[in-house]
Amino acid sequence: MEKALLNVEGMSCGHCVKAVEGSVGKLDGVERVLVDLKEKTVAVEYKNDSVTLDKIKETIEDQGYDIV
């Protein structure tokens, strides 16, 4: 199991939390995902034989947010 903490710009409300946690959480291989609005972070735990960190970042960007 891998862990990553991403800094993400643009998440501002509960809808944003749902959009990010919902989309990332649906990826095969993602075990846990947790958004912290205040810290502007997304914490993920994933199996790196099923999903790449690049794929996770791309999924967040597809929801309209920027990885910094």
Next chain:
Amino acid sequence: MEKALLNVEGMSCGHCVKAVEGSVGKLDGVERVLVDLKEKTVAVEYKNDSVTLDKIKETIEDQGYDIV
């Protein structure tokens, strides 16, 4: 046709725009609804024989925003 411009706190992103425009727009008697994120306003045009301004305000509050 009546027009109103409401000052609304807490709308911060595109999801908030959808939540407010979607819910208010579905009310019988509401002809137009337009959120301005920057100005923190919701502009509505409605038929006051079909819907009240109180009902519109209540609908916005039910989405989690405060009328100021």
